[in-house]
Amino acid sequence: MGxxxxxxxxxxIYFNRIAPFIGKQIxxxxxxxxxxxxxxxxxxxxxxxxxxxxxxxxxxxxxxxxDFDAITNYKELNDYVASQSKTxxxxxxxxxxxxxxxxxxxxxASFLLNPNNDIYITGSNSDLLSSDLANxxxxxxxxxxxxxxxxxxxxxxxxxxxxxxxLERYMRYGGLPYLLHLPYDETIIMEYLKSIYLSIVxxxxxxxxxIRNTVxxxxxxxxxxxxxxxxxxxxxxxxxxxxxxxxxxxxQVIEYANAISKAFVIYDVPRYDIVGKKIFEVGEKYYxxxxxxRNSLVGYRIQDRSQVIENVVYHHLLTCNYDxxxxxxxxxxxxxxxxxxxxxxxxxxxxxxxRQDTIEREFGNLMSINDHYPxxxxxxxxxxxxxxEGIQHIYIGDFLTTEx
Numbered sequence: 061m062g063x064x065x066x067x068x069x070x071x072x073i074y075f076n077r078i079a080p081f082i083g084k085q086i087x088x089x090x091x092x093x094x095x096x097x098x099x100x101x102x103x104x105x106x107x108x109x110x111x112x113x114x115x116x117x118x119x120x121x122x123x124x125x126x127d128f129d130a131i132t133n134y135k136e137l138n139d140y141v142a143s144q145s146k147t148x149x150x151x152x153x154x155x156x157x158x159x160x161x162x163x164x165x166x167x168x169a170s171f172l173l174n175p176n177n178d179i180y181i182t183g184s185n186s187d188l189l190s191s192d193l194a195n196x197x198x199x200x201x202x203x204x205x206x207x208x209x210x211x212x213x214x215x216x217x218x219x220x221x222x223x224x225x226x227l228e229r230y231m232r233y234g235g236l237p238y239l240l241h242l243p244y245d246e247t248i249i250m251e252y253l254k255s256i257y258l259s260i261v262x263x264x265x266x267x268x269x270x271i272r273n274t275v276x277x278x279x280x281x282x283x284x285x286x287x288x289x290x291x292x293x294x295x296x297x298x299x300x301x302x303x304x305x306x307x308x309x310x311x312q313v314i315e316y317a318n319a320i321s322k323a324f325v326i327y328d329v330p331r332y333d334i335v336g337k338k339i340f341e342v343g344e345k346y347y348x349x350x351x352x353x354r355n356s357l358v359g360y361r362i363q364d365r366s367q368v369i370e371n372v373v374y375h376h377l378l379t380c381n382y383d384x385x386x387x388x389x390x391x392x393x394x395x396x397x398x399x400x401x402x403x404x405x406x407x408x409x410x411x412x413x414x415r416q417d418t419i420e421r422e423f424g425n426l427m428s429i430n431d432h433y434p435x436x437x438x439x440x441x442x443x444x445x446x447x448x449e450g451i452q453h454i455y456i457g458d459f460l461t462t463e464x
Contacts, residue, residue, distance in 0.1 A: 132162060218240055
């Protein structure tokens with residue numbers, strides 16, 4: 061298992077979701093942006109499995125480790141696992157960054173035929189499950205999206221208190237776990253974040269999708285970074301870029317935005333008609349997986365604070381395993397509709413509530429929803445208003461440390 065597995069940070073929110081499938085003849089697939097902690101999640105699983113099964117035979121393959129360079133295709137993968145497997149024991153097979161092995165799905169599907177194998181794989185692209193793999197597995201897999209540290213995890217991981225200074229640190233530098241090992245110096249941190257960004261762009265976007273217009277790709281990512289939480293369509297983006305003397309067609313915008321999304325750099329959040337109970341076909345909002353990476357691209361500016369807070373709230377809802385949409389009730393917008401187990405949460409996000417028109421908009425939009433699911437207004441200021449007309453006000457630092 062290696063030295064790195066001795067004391068990994070226990071990410072309970074993910075382990076608790078995966079735990080019911082441990083030992084079951086079903087492939088566990090962990091996906092997410094590079095460096096968000098998928099490897100740590102694997103290490104944690106190995107340790108927990110060793111506690112549950114003293115006779116467990118752990119087979120671990122890390123495709124980013126030169127020791128495993130010889131495993132390049134499904135045949136070599138199959139041969140290696142066969143050489144490490146033991147009869148009379150449960151073989152727990154862990155393959156990190158499995159997409160680096162050609163036609164890996166052939167070997168993985170074969171491993172699944174043996175009831176003594178328990179399989180876990182990770183990848184950095186959401187189309188890790190090719191149509192071939194999905195067809196061959198026939199539903200015998202379950203997928204988990206791993207995110208960067210939530211604010212609560214960030215505090216625990218770094219042994220910090222929940223206060224304004226540390227919240228600001230989280231919003232500025234994000235939640236990539238490796239930051240713990242770097243000096244708390246902005247220049248060093250931003251250089252690291254930029255290097256991660258470049259690695260993602262090269263390996264998980266450009267190479268994965270054979271993208272040729274790399275200049276436009278980076279311009280598009282920066283455009284989305286400047287416009288977090290704003291409503292756009294591919295047509296809007298194409299028209300805007302034309303005004304900037306960048307001529308890119310709508311279809312290419314769609315293809316590039318999809319490629320960025322598949323690498324988990326951004327998430328496109330659809331709009332939902334609360335009354336009509338349907339998804340709007342045109343227009344969505346974009347949010348970043350990691351605020352540190354976003355800030356390394358366009359800076360951390362005071363004028364973006366509202367967008368940053370909104371993005372952090374969105375990320376928290378994802379880590380709490382909610383399905384998230386932007387809501388509309390007539391002309392009124394609800395920042396987020398978060399759904400889990402058929403239960404909803406409605407959330408509005410605001411910097412402050414000092415002005416009457418802000419209070420009327422944030423609380424009024426929620427009051428127009430005619431159901432009894434919980435409703436929240438999350439703000440960046442601490443005020444002595446706990447609720448209004450049954451709608452809860454909550455300070456962002458408290459919201460981010462609560463798993464709803």
